[in-house]
Amino acid sequence: MTTVVEPTGFARQLKHWRSLRRVSQLDLAISADTSQRYLSFLEQGRSRPGRTMVVRLAESLGLSLRERNGLLLSAGYAPVFPESQLDTPELAPVKFALERILDGHMPYPAVVVRPYGILVAANAAFDLLTEDAALELLAPPVNVLRLALHPEGLARRVVNLPEWGRHVTESLRGRALRSPDPDLDAFIAELESYLPQAVPGPDHLGFAVPLRLRSPEGELRLITTITSFATAVDITLSELHLEAFLPGDEHTAEILRRRAERR
Numbered sequence: 001m002t003t004v005v006e007p008t009g010f011a012r013q014l015k016h017w018r019s020l021r022r023v024s025q026l027d028l029a030i031s032a033d034t035s036q037r038y039l040s041f042l043e044q045g046r047s048r049p050g051r052t053m054v055v056r057l058a059e060s061l062g063l064s065l066r067e068r069n070g071l072l073l074s075a076g077y078a079p080v081f082p083e084s085q086l087d088t089p090e091l092a093p094v095k096f097a098l099e100r101i102l103d104g105h106m107p108y109p110a111v112v113v114r115p116y117g118i119l120v121a122a123n124a125a126f127d128l129l130t131e132d133a134a135l136e137l138l139a140p141p142v143n144v145l146r147l148a149l150h151p152e153g154l155a156r157r158v159v160n161l162p163e164w165g166r167h168v169t170e171s172l173r174g175r176a177l178r179s180p181d182p183d184l185d186a187f188i189a190e191l192e193s194y195l196p197q198a199v200p201g202p203d204h205l206g207f208a209v210p211l212r213l214r215s216p217e218g219e220l221r222l223i224t225t226i227t228s229f230a231t232a233v234d235i236t237l238s239e240l241h242l243e244a245f246l247p248g249d250e251h252t253a254e255i256l257r258r259r260a261e262r263r
Helices: 009-021 025-031 036-044 051-060 065-074 089-104 124-130 144-149 161-178 182-193 250-262
Strands: 110-114 118-122 211-213 220-228 241-247
Touching: 009 036, 009 065, 009 161, 025 036, 025 051, 051 065, 089 110, 089 118, 089 241, 110 124, 124 144, 124 250, 144 161, 144 182, 161 182, 220 250, 241 250
Parallel strands: none
Antiparallel strands: 110 118, 110 241, 211 220, 220 241
């Protein structure tokens, strides 16, 4: 008589993440320094992994710290990555450093955001992106992505909204593919509902395009850089990223400098 082994929560989670990452059992086994046979047993629920093996598999699959904690829990182990609040004494030095980085980007706008665009901090030049925005979009907690694409927010001043807006939503879609989340899917659908139809022309090179923004001083061309805290071992820090809007030409740089002087 054959005994059927029901997959454990860990087994299901492991197979789910491996399938999502499109990694073969052999490739994952090599990356995690184990055998394909043992990995097969894990996915069938026939073997129970040690804590170190769970951590190695999570790292090999490129899981976020939050997802690694979830995989550990599914295997019956306590989470190892803490999740702190930014206003705790432990993170005070980090918060101070973030403020200095934001100040260092002046006179160019820069923000620190949590997942899904929730604003954590911004420098004084952020007012370039909030001018004439509806008050409800500026009520805490401010969602920078909604502010950017909402017709009552920054969007009405964006010259190339169809292309630039798709750049924003395509970036979110890439995140959703790596870490599926129904809330994120709903948020992407909301943002896309604000955007006009984009019709790529013959010179289309993708949606990674500069932001062209109307201003009283003339059109601004802004490019964005995103910095993540890749070596953080705290979930809160690992999920933050800093986005800076840099001038794409000297005309834009001069306008931003003059704005800072007036401010």
